[in-house]
Structures are given as structure tokens and as C-alpha cells.
Amino acid sequence: MRRRVAILCILGGCVLSGCRLFARPTPTPTPPPVQVSFIYPSQLLTAHYERLAAEFEKQNPRVDIVLRVGSPYSALGPGARNVDVAIVDQIILALLAQNGLIRPLDALVQGSPELRLEAFFPGTIDALRWQGQLWALPADADPWILYYNKDLFDARGVSYPTSDWTWLDMLEAAQRLADPLAKPPVYGFIGDINRADFVPLVYQNGGTLVDSLVDPKIPTFTDPAAVEAIEWYVDLALSYGVMPTPTELKQLGGFEAAVSGGRGAMWFGPVSEAGGALWGKEWPFNWGVALEPRNKARMTLITMRAYVLTSSAENPNIAWEWLRFAATHPDSTLGVPALVDAARSQAFLASRRADVAQVALAAMEVGHTFPPATWIDEIGNWLGQAMQEVFSGRLTVAEAMERVQSQAEPLLAGRSGP
DSSP states (O other), rough: HHHHHHHHHHHHHHHTTTOOOOOOOOOOOOOEEEEEEEEEEEGGGHHHHHHHHHHHHOOHHHHHEEEEOOOOOHTTTOOOSOOEEEOOOOOGOOOOOHOOOOOOOOHHHHTTTTTOGGGGGGTEEEEEEEEEEEEEEEEEEEEEEEEEHHHHHHTOOOOOOOTBBBBHHHHHHHHHBBTTSOOOOOBBBBOOOOTTHHHHHHHHHHHOBBSSSSOOOOOOOOOHHHHHHHHHHHHHTSSSOOOOHHHHHHHSSSHHHHHHTOOBSSSEEEEEGGGGGTTSSOSSSSSSEEOOOOOSOOOEEEEEEEEBTTTTTSSHHHHHHHHHHHHHHHOOOOOOOOOOOHTTTTHHHHHHHHHHHHHHHHHHHHEEEOOOOTTTHHHHHHEEEEEEEHHHTEEEEEHHHHHHHHHHHHHHHHOOOO
């Protein structure tokens, strides 16, 4: 009995004196989730990335993916600290890398043995290398194809284009479809030098614009086959009258207005533009697709969007895991998945009109993309100016290409890769 009283007294004393003999330990505060800020270019992609972020966060509960829609380029500027991963146009990777705005991925790729670069379409990974380093992973590929206005073909009784068409087939159809007396006129083909839609023609004619599509060091604008191809393009307007000149295109309100207004029967464009998806309004006519016509060879341009890891990422290893996850779970809202298996899957085929999916896959097999380069904007501007001189009659195509060649040679010699 005395022992029991003594124990009760001790316990009572502990309570009165604040004794912590049986007190619960103070819990350690739970650290907040690591945030990875991700910016992508179109609201059309939001549903995909919301699903993807939820899946990634479920697998990584201490990570919070912050999704943002908008242009990544202002967010990637000097001093920017609010973007970890971004989708950018592949062609500007060299400029971003040169300015120290993105990180090379080689070491991270080597540390991720489950990532198989050979699973992507041939050429898509090489197009993301600059000066011997890999700077991005593909987000999607966007091959250029031939679009046509079925209503105009039907009205003239002209057979639709096929993927077996040649330049001659396209020209003959354009001549039958053009209506110069209409108010405003209707053209068989709408070309736009601001979109550089003549570039694939050079390669379709067996020519080149640079010595290598992987590591260009020498411009080849004066290649006879290149000159001949651009002459054919210019003749569509100046000799055959089936394509508007740049001045006439401007009078129609520009490329998109001309197409949407039914003023052109055919035009070249990326898969992502199908039906007017990126134009803010649907095309108000029945339309179809085919591969771009061939001449001496089959070729089309592939533009790409790519995931980059910014230099300002505070947790680059975690940001890389999100980048890798996104790249290996591709979307098909805009372009074509760069992963071969994903592009050939039923999911992709079901995501598009059957004809668009089939032509897009065929274009991936014959398409090429240019490697990133720091000189691309300058040469692009010179080429655009030269083409304006040709259409105005101040220069021949040969003279214009000679001018661009002389401007480009020292630029490429000084800025090429290793």
C-alpha cells in the first residue's frame, strides 16, 4: 500500500512540476513538396499534361508539377528563375545552349538505363544534338504534308491528290484549279516564302542547302539542283500563274486568310495545322491530305518540339525525372509521337482522322529535320530577302542564291559544331 502511494505521489509530482516522463515527442515537420515548374506552348495540350502530372505525382508523392501555358522564351531569359522544364522549338536549341539557358542531358541519360534513345524515330535524337552534346528529348514531331480543298477539286472535277503524285501531277492539277478571273482570284497552290515551304522542294529535286543535315559546316545554296527547285517554285507564280506572289498573297490577307477563305486549292503545312487546329478557327470546307509530291526523290520537312531542362532548375535531378517521364509518355494532340511504338499504336491512330494518321506516319518515314544552329535566323532572313528580290524581278534565282551563299559561308565556318 505504501509503495502504491509512493508511485502515485511521484506521478502527481511529475504532473505538477511539468515532468516530461511520459510526454509524446514533438513531431518533425513534413517538408513541403518539391515543385517542378513546366511550361508548354498550347492550351490544347493541357488535358494531356494534367493527366500525366497526376500520374507522376502519384508515383512521386513528394513532387508537385506546376503546369503553365505560354511562350517559354521570355521565361527562359537571363535571370529567369521560374521554369524548370519547357517545351521549345527544336531549331533554336543551339541558341539556348550557347546562352547558357539550358543544360546538356548526356550524363542524365547515361544514368537512366531504362531510357532507350533508339526507341525514337531515326534522326529525331540527332536533331537535338549540338557541339557533340544532347540538349533535349523529343516532345513530338511535326512532318509537313500536302493539304487540299476538296470543295474546289469537286467544283472543277479534278481528281484528288495522292501520295504517288509528282511535281508534274501537282502542276497540271493547279493549272486546272486556278481561276484568275474570280474576285478575288483562286489559285491552284498557295505558297508562302515566310513559311519557307520551298525548302523541301530542294531535297525532292536531289539538291541540298547545307553539306550535312546532322553537322552542317558548308552552305550549298548554289547547288544546281537547289537552284532548279527554287526556280520551279518561283515559276508557279511568275510563269504559270497558279500561285500568288508575296504581294498578291498579302492582298488576300496573308497565308491563313487565303487558305481559310477558299482562295487556294493546295498548300503545304505541318500535321499540327490539320483542320485549322492552331489557327483559332476550323477550316470552313472539306479538306484532304497526301504526301508532298516528289520529283527526283521523296522528302518532306519535319519540325520538332522538344523538352529542355533549364539552367535555373533548383532541383535538376527531380526535374529530369519529370522530363524523362513526359518524353516517354507522348501526346498526339498536335504532331506525331517521336517514339516509334507510340506513333504506330492504336491510340495514335484513333486520335486522328484515318487519312491524316496514315499520311503523317508515311511522312515520318521520308522526312528530315535540320539540326539546331546558332546561324539559322540570320540565314533564314537572308534567304527570305533574296526570295523577295526574285519575285520582284530584281534578281534571278541563281543570283539570289549566289548572294545567300556568299553571306552564309563565313557564318557557318565560324559557328559550326566541333
